[in-house]
Amino acid sequence: MALLEVDDLVVQFYTENGVVRAVDGISYEIRAGETLGLVGESGAGKSVASLALLRLIDSPGEVVGGEIRFRGRDILELSADEMRGLRGDEIAMVFQDAGAALNPVYTVGEQISEAIRTHEAVTDETARDRAIALLERVGISDPAARYSDYPHEFSGGMQQRAVIAMGLSCDPALLVCDEPTTDLDVTVQAGILELLADLARESETAIQLVTHDLGVVAEICDRVLVQYAGEIVERAPVEELYYDPKHPYTVGLLASIPRLGDGRGRLTTIPGTTPDLVDPPTGCRFHPRCPYAEDVCARRRPPLVETESGSPDDGDPDTHAAACLEYTGDLEDGLDYEVQVRDESDESTESNEPDERRLGGNDGAERTRERDPTGDPR
Amino acid sequence: MSDRHPTTQRGRIRIVGFDDAVADQQAGDRENDDDDDTIATGPIDSSTTPGETTTETESEPDRPRRRLEDAWRRFRRNRTAMAGLGVIVVMAVLAVFARPIEVSTAEVTITLQPFSLAPYDPSAMFVGPANAPPSRAHPFGTDWAGRDQLSRVLVGGRYTLGIGLVAVALALCVGVPLGAIAGYFGGWIDEAIMRLVDVLYAFPFLVLAIAIVPILEPIPVLGGGFWTVVLALAVTGWIGYARLLRGEVLSVREREYVTAARALGVPDRTVIRRHVVPNAVAPVVVQATLNVGTVVLTAAALGFLGLGLEPGSAEWGAMLSQGRSSLVQGRWHITVFPGLAIFLFVLAINLVGDGINDALDPHRDVSDERRRLR
Numbered sequence: 001m002a003l004l005e006v007d008d009l010v011v012q013f014y015t016e017n018g019v020v021r022a023v024d025g026i027s028y029e030i031r032a033g034e035t036l037g038l039v040g041e042s043g044a045g046k047s048v049a050s051l052a053l054l055r056l057i058d059s060p061g062e063v064v065g066g067e068i069r070f071r072g073r074d075i076l077e078l079s080a081d082e083m084r085g086l087r088g089d090e091i092a093m094v095f096q097d098a099g100a101a102l103n104p105v106y107t108v109g110e111q112i113s114e115a116i117r118t119h120e121a122v123t124d125e126t127a128r129d130r131a132i133a134l135l136e137r138v139g140i141s142d143p144a145a146r147y148s149d150y151p152h153e154f155s156g157g158m159q160q161r162a163v164i165a166m167g168l169s170c171d172p173a174l175l176v177c178d179e180p181t182t183d184l185d186v187t188v189q190a191g192i193l194e195l196l197a198d199l200a201r202e203s204e205t206a207i208q209l210v211t212h213d214l215g216v217v218a219e220i221c222d223r224v225l226v227q228y229a230g231e232i233v234e235r236a237p238v239e240e241l242y243y244d245p246k247h248p249y250t251v252g253l254l255a256s257i258p259r260l261g262d263g264r265g266r267l268t269t270i271p272g273t274t275p276d277l278v279d280p281p282t283g284c285r286f287h288p289r290c291p292y293a294e295d296v297c298a299r300r301r302p303p304l305v306e307t308e309s310g311s312p313d314d315g316d317p318d319t320h321a322a323a324c325l326e327y328t329g330d331l332e333d334g335l336d337y338e339v340q341v342r343d344e345s346d347e348s349t350e351s352n353e354p355d356e357r358r359l360g361g362n363d364g365a366e367r368t369r370e371r372d373p374t375g376d377p378r
Numbered sequence: 379m380s381d382r383h384p385t386t387q388r389g390r391i392r393i394v395g396f397d398d399a400v401a402d403q404q405a406g407d408r409e410n411d412d413d414d415d416t417i418a419t420g421p422i423d424s425s426t427t428p429g430e431t432t433t434e435t436e437s438e439p440d441r442p443r444r445r446l447e448d449a450w451r452r453f454r455r456n457r458t459a460m461a462g463l464g465v466i467v468v469m470a471v472l473a474v475f476a477r478p479i480e481v482s483t484a485e486v487t488i489t490l491q492p493f494s495l496a497p498y499d500p501s502a503m504f505v506g507p508a509n510a511p512p513s514r515a516h517p518f519g520t521d522w523a524g525r526d527q528l529s530r531v532l533v534g535g536r537y538t539l540g541i542g543l544v545a546v547a548l549a550l551c552v553g554v555p556l557g558a559i560a561g562y563f564g565g566w567i568d569e570a571i572m573r574l575v576d577v578l579y580a581f582p583f584l585v586l587a588i589a590i591v592p593i594l595e596p597i598p599v600l601g602g603g604f605w606t607v608v609l610a611l612a613v614t615g616w617i618g619y620a621r622l623l624r625g626e627v628l629s630v631r632e633r634e635y636v637t638a639a640r641a642l643g644v645p646d647r648t649v650i651r652r653h654v655v656p657n658a659v660a661p662v663v664v665q666a667t668l669n670v671g672t673v674v675l676t677a678a679a680l681g682f683l684g685l686g687l688e689p690g691s692a693e694w695g696a697m698l699s700q701g702r703s704s705l706v707q708g709r710w711h712i713t714v715f716p717g718l719a720i721f722l723f724v725l726a727i728n729l730v731g732d733g734i735n736d737a738l739d740p741h742r743d744v745s746d747e748r749r750r751l752r
Binding site for chain 1: 391392393394395396397399400402403404564633634635637638639640641642643644645648652653656657
């Protein structure tokens with residue numbers, strides 16, 4: 001049994017413009033000790049999906065369907081007291097904006113020991129000692145002195161470390177990180193990511209990492225979910241997602257990553273914007289923006305299927321699944337892109353025409369995917 | 379963690395064809411741009427060196443250590459507020475040391491405070507001639523019963539200051555929890571509390587207090603006078619704080635640190651007490667300080683109307699009320715001195731309230747400095 005199983009979760013927000021389905025029937029699971037990435041654009045419902053795990057969706061939002069099973073127990077059925085016992089103790093959260101997630105009127109140390117005292121009957125002394133140990137564990141130098149510093153006296157990176165320390169205060173089984181590095185510059189970001197990776201390695205803490213940064217995912221995740229407009233459109237082990245993306249949206253995301261020394265004058269983008277979830281597109285939600293869309297895409301909603309066999313996804317987390325009609329065999333022209341990987345041996349030789357290696361996929365999709373991109377796509 | 383080695387060469391992976399397809403779709407033409415997107419790009423060395431980074435060593439060094447210290451520093455720089463605080467302190471000291479304070483039981487009398495600044499007993503009659511104008515023996519003159527006005531004004535400060543501070547403190551004790559609960563939980567709790575506030579708000583402050591005093595008067599525990607007035611003013615006073623705090627809490631509870639505390643499993647009452655109220659209470663503190671003046675005026679008005687303290691007690695408002703008949707006889711000194719005392723105290727309280735308002739707003743710091751430089 002997986003540590004956390006999310007089954008057909010639906011979260012709605014009731015707004016003046018209508019009902020917004022921020023999360024629309026997502027299912028996934030997290031096993032103990034693994035790191036799962038949840039990526040997507042702003043507004044894809046990533047944060048909502050994470051808050052729902054702790055039942056922190058407030059009015060006007062509501063979890064209207066599905067199950068969230070943590071160690072086999074349905075979180076949505078727990079009483080308020082049981083839920084409070086779970087929060088922080090078993091499932092903890094690290095927020096995006098560490099500066100805002102720390103209360104400005106208390107010292108950082110007090111806030112960490114508060115988290116400890118909430119769940120364990122310890123003396124103030126013990127709580128203090130453990131808070132200092134936690135500060136040290138997340139890489140804050142001179143933790144005893146920094147214990148009595150106020151949040152505004154910490155830099156952004158240290159604030160994020162302090163928030164992670166708060167999340168770790170009771171050794172949770174699952175740490176939900178909601179864009180923990182978005183506000184930080186890259187060097188600090190690297191430090192935080194290394195910290196998270198260390199934590200995942202040392203302890204048996206599973207991490208759900210919500211981000212829109214594919215680089216972050218590549219660095220520390222084991223598996224990745226790609227979320228678009230409230231739905232999961234692709235699920236894959238991390239290497240496969242980068243070397244062999246299956247869903248056009250994932251492909252678009254990967255194609256949009258700018259690279260130094262790129263000859264092209266314009267940055268690649270996915271045309272259009274995230275759809276209005278009050279009135280989502282019919283059929284495949286990505287079809288208005290998808291360059292490979294055909295008529296059938298607007299009519300039929302693609303199920304999440306295993307890309308190898310085309311059979312409906314059975315939830316096995318190690319398989320590669322995508323929600324595109326291509327893999328159910330409904331697309332006439334197929335998808336037309338390829339993944340090029342520069343060989344590591346060429347990187348040192350600075351050659352202008354590097355050798356290109358093509359990573360072919362499996363047999364089912366190879367024919368279309370391997371078609372020459374300069375050729376006629378139709 | 380899996381046994382995969384970390385993907386550090388992000389620059390190696392390259393998608394070709396997606397943007398072409400986009401371009402095709404957008405242009406609608408079949409012609410493909412054949413200029414093969416030169417892939418001649420050096421791979422980005424994205425393997426950033428993690429570890430201790432120099433950027434996170436020091437925060438702004440000149441930031442003061444504590445919020446309250448900081449506020450006190452700003453408050454001290456405000457001369458008018460300090461003057462107001464000085465006036466209040468002097469008045470309080472005078473009131474406390476005006477007459478000895480004694481606690482009497484059946485046998486023993488314990489003297490808590492032996493000093494007596496007031497030259498006479500404020501209730502002793504005919505210590506001088508009746509209605510005498512200010513003189514050396516009686517600097518503020520005497521009233522119709524020959525009581526020394528200076529002594530009465532000094533001792534009256536106990537009633538007035540006491541009513542002001544205790545009534546406001548009581549009102550805060552009711553208004554702050556109710557406002558915080560209404561704002562934090564919302565829903566029907568909020569509705570119930572806020573509709574009650576609305577109903578009480580529908581009455582003018584003074585009229586409500588006048589209505590409450592006769593209701594409270596028969597309760598024996600309260601005795602006549604001081605506590606009746608205090609309670610009447612507390613009952614009418616808490617609604618303002620509750621409404622003000624609720625508004626603040628509505629915005630504070632959306633802050634991420636409140637969500638973060640809840641995500642850690644902190645119980646609601648602790649969230650309110652430790653995270654919500656301390657961050658929302660500043661405007662209420664300012665309002666309460668300013669209200670001390672209003673409450674003192676209302677207490678004086680009640681005394682003037684003959685409600686509240688028993689007649690003849692040395693409360694400033696009651697003194698004004700009793701002196702009004704002598705005003706037409708040209709004896710100005712009987713009303714001027716208690717009136718001046720009320721005026722001075724309320725003015726001082728307002729100056730301090732403004733000072734606190736400025737001191738609790740950290741943005742004032744900058745503009746203060748700028749003004750000073752000019």
